[in-house]
Amino acid sequence: MNTPELGLPMVVPAAGLPARVRIHEVGARDGLQNEKATVPTAVKAEFVRRLAGTGLTTVEATSFVHPKWVPQLADAEELYPAVAGLPVELPVLVPNERGLDRALALGARRVAVFASATESFAKANLNRTVDEALAMFEPVVSRAKAADVHVRGYLSMCFGDPWEGAVPVAQVVKVCRALLDMGCDELSLGDTVGVATPGHVTALLTALTGAGVPVSALGVHFHDTYGQALSNTLAALQQGVTTVDASAGGLGGCPYAKSATGNLATEDLVWMLRGLGIDTGVDLGRLVATSVWMAAHLGRPSPSRTVRALSHQES
Amino acid sequence: MNTPELGLPMVVPAAGLPARVRIHEVGARDGLQNEKATVPTAVKAEFVRRLAGTGLTTVEATSFVHPKWVPQLADAEELYPAVAGLPVELPVLVPNERGLDRALALGARRVAVFASATESFAKANLNRTVDEALAMFEPVVSRAKAADVHVRGYLSMCFGDPWEGAVPVAQVVKVCRALLDMGCDELSLGDTVGVATPGHVTALLTALTGAGVPVSALGVHFHDTYGQALSNTLAALQQGVTTVDASAGGLGGCPYAKSATGNLATEDLVWMLRGLGIDTGVDLGRLVATSVWMAAHLGRPSPSRTVRALSHQES
Numbered sequence: 001m002n003t004p005e006l007g008l009p010m011v012v013p014a015a016g017l018p019a020r021v022r023i024h025e026v027g028a029r030d031g032l033q034n035e036k037a038t039v040p041t042a043v044k045a046e047f048v049r050r051l052a053g054t055g056l057t058t059v060e061a062t063s064f065v066h067p068k069w070v071p072q073l074a075d076a077e078e079l080y081p082a083v084a085g086l087p088v089e090l091p092v093l094v095p096n097e098r099g100l101d102r103a104l105a106l107g108a109r110r111v112a113v114f115a116s117a118t119e120s121f122a123k124a125n126l127n128r129t130v131d132e133a134l135a136m137f138e139p140v141v142s143r144a145k146a147a148d149v150h151v152r153g154y155l156s157m158c159f160g161d162p163w164e165g166a167v168p169v170a171q172v173v174k175v176c177r178a179l180l181d182m183g184c185d186e187l188s189l190g191d192t193v194g195v196a197t198p199g200h201v202t203a204l205l206t207a208l209t210g211a212g213v214p215v216s217a218l219g220v221h222f223h224d225t226y227g228q229a230l231s232n233t234l235a236a237l238q239q240g241v242t243t244v245d246a247s248a249g250g251l252g253g254c255p256y257a258k259s260a261t262g263n264l265a266t267e268d269l270v271w272m273l274r275g276l277g278i279d280t281g282v283d284l285g286r287l288v289a290t291s292v293w294m295a296a297h298l299g300r301p302s303p304s305r306t307v308r309a310l311s312h313q314e315s
Numbered sequence: 316m317n318t319p320e321l322g323l324p325m326v327v328p329a330a331g332l333p334a335r336v337r338i339h340e341v342g343a344r345d346g347l348q349n350e351k352a353t354v355p356t357a358v359k360a361e362f363v364r365r366l367a368g369t370g371l372t373t374v375e376a377t378s379f380v381h382p383k384w385v386p387q388l389a390d391a392e393e394l395y396p397a398v399a400g401l402p403v404e405l406p407v408l409v410p411n412e413r414g415l416d417r418a419l420a421l422g423a424r425r426v427a428v429f430a431s432a433t434e435s436f437a438k439a440n441l442n443r444t445v446d447e448a449l450a451m452f453e454p455v456v457s458r459a460k461a462a463d464v465h466v467r468g469y470l471s472m473c474f475g476d477p478w479e480g481a482v483p484v485a486q487v488v489k490v491c492r493a494l495l496d497m498g499c500d501e502l503s504l505g506d507t508v509g510v511a512t513p514g515h516v517t518a519l520l521t522a523l524t525g526a527g528v529p530v531s532a533l534g535v536h537f538h539d540t541y542g543q544a545l546s547n548t549l550a551a552l553q554q555g556v557t558t559v560d561a562s563a564g565g566l567g568g569c570p571y572a573k574s575a576t577g578n579l580a581t582e583d584l585v586w587m588l589r590g591l592g593i594d595t596g597v598d599l600g601r602l603v604a605t606s607v608w609m610a611a612h613l614g615r616p617s618p619s620r621t622v623r624a625l626s627h628q629e630s
Contacts, residue, residue, distance in 0.1 A: 009541070010474070010481035014514035014550070159325070166325035194624070197590025198549055199329035226324070227583035227620035228590075231546040234513055235329070262620070268542035275512025275543075305542035305577070309509070 009275035031251025064099035120163035153184035160195035194225025198235035219243030229264035249291030249302035265304030324590035346566025379414035427467040435478035468499035475510035509540025513550035534558030544579035564606030564617035580619030
């Protein structure tokens with residue numbers, strides 16, 4: 001059928017959902033660190049600037065992991081000062097005290113640590129047990145809090161783990177409590193391999209709030225590996241979650257490659273939230289244009305359905 | 316991250332959802348009629364056979380529309396007898412009395428008519444007003460019912476229309492009532508341009524059940540143009556819907572083309588339903604293999620995230 005298309009969804013709110021959602025944009029960090037190509041620093045800075053210009057309020061900028069582990073983001077010392085004046089929150093990843101030192105030296109006001117809900121992934125990603133990793137984060141968090149810096153705790157493998165299979169909800173709750181008790185201001189519950197479904201999301205969030213964790217301290221981080229990210233997000237919104245991680249254009253994890261990790265595309269999320277009448281502050285057209293611009297730099301189309309539909313429309 | 320992957324989601328049921336969903340598989344009809352390539356009859360028959368072998372219970376087989384309008388399915392007279400003995404329901408599309416005659420002559424036990432909720436699409440697709448189209452369907456439905464044949468009514472443009480914008484819920488309810496009153500056994504509510512979001516789905520279903528339409532007579536037919544099909548499906552399940560249309564591999568509407576209509580991929584649906592503990596009877600591995608086989612015939616990869624993730628895993 002060859003027809004013109006609507007540019008925006010109709011707004012029809014649903015009962016029981018939040019009025020506003022904060023999108024935690026991870027494209028410039030989680031997206032680019034998973035791209036094979038290393039993007040020039042000037043392009044990264046322009047990407048962050050353009051993202052900030054869409055109305056997003058939180059744009060994760062880079063990572064102070066050792067360059068040996070994430071060579072794609074080895075230019076953090078050059079990038080961060082180039083974007084630090086933007087009128088948005090610019091969290092950065094810090095794996096340890098050395099990373100925190102580097103971030104604080106540049107004036108970072110928001111940092112994030114990266115924990116695992118499972119022993120297997122803690123071993124694979126951090127070469128530590130879960131408890132050893134938490135012990136490593138403790139001085140990072142306490143020093144950040146002493147400097148009045150906001151701390152996010154990423155938690156990987158909250159639903160399934162490639163080595164361990166299904167991850168018990170109680171295990172996730174335990175690590176969440178430990179991160180909050182050491183001073184993390186918010187957590188991001190990651191479905192690192194994309195295997196969550198909505199009932200699992202509801203069960204985990206119910207267990208966390210039942211254990212006394214305020215839902216305002218919880219963000220969700222879904223991957224679209226099996227196409228489930230947006231329905232999982234809907235389930236999370238229905239539990240009161242108001243912080244959702246997403247990656248502009250679905251950056252991070254090529255959808256054509258083995259073990260695609262496919263972050264939820266920010267555009268697909270914004271489309272749903274706008275249709276639901278949930279305020280995000282994001283200008284969808286600008287965001288799509290930014291993702292089309294970055295896709296040209298990377299030399300491959302965005303996997304986001306919304307980017308494809310709206311950008312083909314424009315062409 | 317290079318890790319092994321889980322082959323199946325964990326099962327975590329959610330409250331308030333149906334125990335079983337009937338998937339109405341439309342790949343062989345709605346999928347192939349929107350493909351540019353015309354597939355040989357023997358390949359179509361094998362596709363229907365393989366779909367039937369996955370545990371699907373309803374496989375829409377073909378269309379008795381005039382070959383001039385849908386040349387891709389001009390072989391309905393050859394195809395239908397080749398698959399008629401399969402132990403599944405095999406509905407066929409009939410646009411008018413001539414199409415019904417052709418279908419009944421071959422022993423079809425389930426037919427579907429194709430109506431529009433909007434005047435603009437009725438005019439574009441059927442060259443009639445909505446009322447004229449309903450008048451055309453009346454003898455089709457009454458003759459089918461007299462022959463004890465099950466009748467499905469497809470209703471296009473239930474959410475947005477490319478010419479008219481948002482479609483008022485009351486207008487959709489009115490056409491639904493007319494189709495049911497003339498004898499349709501079930502309706503399929505189509506989001507033809509993919510612009511629905513979950514609140515709109517809830518609003519339409521609530522209005523329909525409020526108008527006395529039993530939810531058991533309602534199916535949903537979502538397109539993934541903007542990535543919303545599965546979250547819309549979740550909203551429909553939460554309203555008690557137990558019939559969901561989907562297309563194996565996401566066939567129908569190339570995701571790379573302008574005006575992509577992208578049917579919901581059956582595999583992405585089955586993944587979510589399995590995770591929710593909702594029975595469909597479908598063997599996901601067989602279904603993925605069928606879509607990979609058909610994708611090879613069509614010469615392009617399936618747009619289904621689940622097909623891509625699971626088939627790359629196998630390769």
